Every structure is written in C-alpha cells, then in structure tokens.
Amino acid sequence: MTFAVSDELLGTFVPIAVYWLYSGLYIVLDALGMDDYRLHPKGEEVKNIVSKWTVVKGVFVQQAFQIAVSLLLFTVLGDESGTVRKQPSALVIALQFIIAMFVMDTWQYFMHRYMHVNKFLYKHIHSKHHTLVVPYAFGALYNHPLEGLILDTIGGALSFLIAGMTPRTGIFFFSFATIKTVDDHCSLWLPGNILHVFFSNNSAYHDIHHQLYGNKYNFSQPFFVMWDKILGTYMPYALETRKGGGFEARPVNLNLAHQTKTD
8 A cells, every 4th residue: 555645745844844844954054063163142132122932933933824825826727637747857846946936935035025025024034033132043934924925925836837847846856945034043153064165145145134234134035136236225345354263244334224223
C-alpha cells in the first residue's frame, strides 16, 4: 500500500518546513557565536518592541493563513481528474523562475511602499513588522495577517499563476523565495554567502530599511533592487567593520539619512 502526497500539498507545506529549518540554522549559528558577522551588536536587540516568543507565535498565525489560502487556490484551480501536469524543460522552468521573481518583486515593492505611504496602513498594519529594528531570521514573516495575505500570499499566487508554473515547480520556487526572505532578515553578514553573490538585495540592504533613517527607502524585496533604483527609493550603503566586532550597514548619503530620520 502506497501513500501519495500531491504536489499541491507539498507546495503548501514544504516552504513552511524550509522556513523553520533555515531560520533554525541561524539560531544554531547564533548560539555558536557570530559576533564577528553581526550587523548589530547583541545588546541592540533590546530595541525590538516584541519578544522572540511573540514573533514565533505571530509567524505561526501568518503561516496558518498562508496554508488556508494556498489550499483554497489549489482546490479551485485543481484538476479533478487527478492527472499530474507534465514538467516542462529545464529552460522553460528557468524562465518561469525569472518571470515569477519579477512578478513577486513588482507586487511586493508597490504594496510594501504603499503601506509606508498610507499612514493608516502603516500604523495599524505594517508597523507590526517594524517592531523588529534588529531583524530575526525567524521573524521574516512576522507581519499583520492582512499584510501577509496581501504581500506574501497574494503576491505568491500571482507569481505562480502568471509564470504558468506547475505545482511541482512551485515547490522549488516558493522554497527558494522562503530561503531568500529568511536570509534577508538574518542580521548577519556571513562570508561566502552565495545569495550575496547573485543578489544585491540582501541582509545589509534590508537592514537599512528596518532602521528609522531607512524607513522610506529600500522597499524592494525579496530578490532585486530595480524598482528602488528606477523610482528613487534606493539608499546606497557602505558595509563598515565595527570596532567592537561585526559589521554595520551605513548610508552613503548621511545627510539624506538624517533628513529622513527627522521627517
């Protein structure tokens, strides 16, 4: 007797497992001592308004919504015959990945930016994510459920549908997007991180956005920085070695940063 799990179910639950496994890796690294690679000294975590346990519970809620919407989507769009769609060629899959990344970045940039521009949405929705001044890897999806629905779940569904992915391809794409998002919130600058080789949107770039002076800049997530550069919300930074150990992402234009901080 065999027990088969559909690609739709795997596409829903594998990225969640990847989220906790990959963020768990950063927890282990943190326990081993990563002071030489931190973007913030350990003591700066007191700036975070919420506890780590609150963050964990918030992510569980967000992922529960994500599961519900994903299962609903696959139920509506699923093939009742049970036929598994044939996988396209590797070249087509690569093209689908690129399209999906572009769609996700575009959706998240404009929705994310609007949640900063609209004072009501920022105060009541998006500010929850910014209670983490020093981001945690496991806090990448610490959002208001409505924000998670709009940015992540709907953005992911649009990426999947527009790119024309099969559910099997979706397993790998959403797992990759999850790894990228967790990495961007890890608050570490690790040597040899291959994601930093291919993406300039990284942990230092996103850390700028989590600081008060970068609140109106670096909205792009999770892959590229093109929309920030095209639309004038790109804040360049320099990665400097901190005297006490570790690194600090500092804005190149300190006058702009100071002006933003006082607005």
